[in-house]
Amino acid sequence: MTEQTTNSSAPDKRRATKHNKNGWKKQTASWSRWLHTYLSMISFIVVLFFAATGFTLNHADWFSNKPVIKKYTGVLNAKWVKTKDTASVDKLDIVEFLRRTNGLKGSVSDLRIENNDVSVSFNGPGYAADVFIDRDNGGYKITETRLGLVAILNDLHKGRDTGKGWSVTIDLVALFMILVSLTGIIMMCFIKKKRSNGLLLGVLGFVVVYLLYIFLVK
Known part of the structure; x- marks a missing residue:
């Protein structure tokens, strides 16, 4: 009788361990999805600002007043x-x-x-x-x-002559965007159907940027 009880408890332990493991994965995925969604919404304006001013900086002669x-x-x-x-x-x-x-x-x-x-x-x-x-x-x-306005925005992008407060703001924005990126990667790791292709595209994007740097920057 004792032997049967011991044998029957082994599968129960394995199921409990598997359940705990799956629960941890689901919780991590859920938190990553929640963080990524709301941080992405908050960072939308920030990304738009730095993307637009990056363009105006790269073509300063087009927008110079x-x-x-x-x-x-x-x-x-x-x-x-x-x-x-x-x-x-x-x-x-x-x-x-x-x-x-x-x-x-x-x-x-x-x-x-x-x-x-x-x-x-x-x-x-x-x-x-x-x-x-x-x-x-x-x-x-x-x-x-x-x-003029474009020069103001460009200097804000570069943090030039903006004071310590804005410099700290840029640092916080950088950390914020890193967090958004990391939560996005974590989310991708938990999506089985898209995980391989998503991570492959991420690596491919890194390689493309690196090759552009090698061949275009002298």
């Missing part, structure tokens, strides 16, 4: 710049005054203090402004350049 250049003059507090020690020049007050008074944008990419003048450069996506300040009287001249 004539730069809009404006020049301004003004006078700031001479005490900020007329000092014997160049280290005591009030950089913060100068920059904030120029932003507030002339509406300059972007971040300060360069600020140089010479014997006779102070130069300040502002840069942002599709934007640049150069300021030259006379240290004797506080008079200044500004040359502001705007390159």
Whole structure:
């Protein structure tokens, strides 16, 4: 009697093990499908943005606008710049005054203090402004350049002159797209009828891109 009970329990254990294994596979496939579906919907706009700006970057001459250049003059507090020690020049007050008074944008990419003048450069996506300040009287001249919407989008794509916040955003987008890709691959691995062809096409795509690089990039 004991022997029969032992023998009958063996198939039950195998069935339980198989059931647990299948349950794990189904759960993994389900989570991958759920993640991939919703992440793909969220990433649609991101992919569209980087695809469109990738095209405009590759054909920059097709979309380049004539730069809009404006020049301004003004006078700031001479005490900020007329000092014997160049280290005591009030950089913060100068920059904030120029932003507030002339509406300059972007971040300060360069600020140089010479014997006779102070130069300040502002840069942002599709934007640049150069300021030259006379240290004797506080008079200044500004040359502001705007390159248009396409230039702004291209700089956002490259992360040029966009600040740390946008740089972090690009990193997060990259990680996000990696996650979308990985969940897509995991999903494919669980679809028996399409798994072989899908993975084969993935490998083929990688090989094609690599060959294009080998033969077209010198």
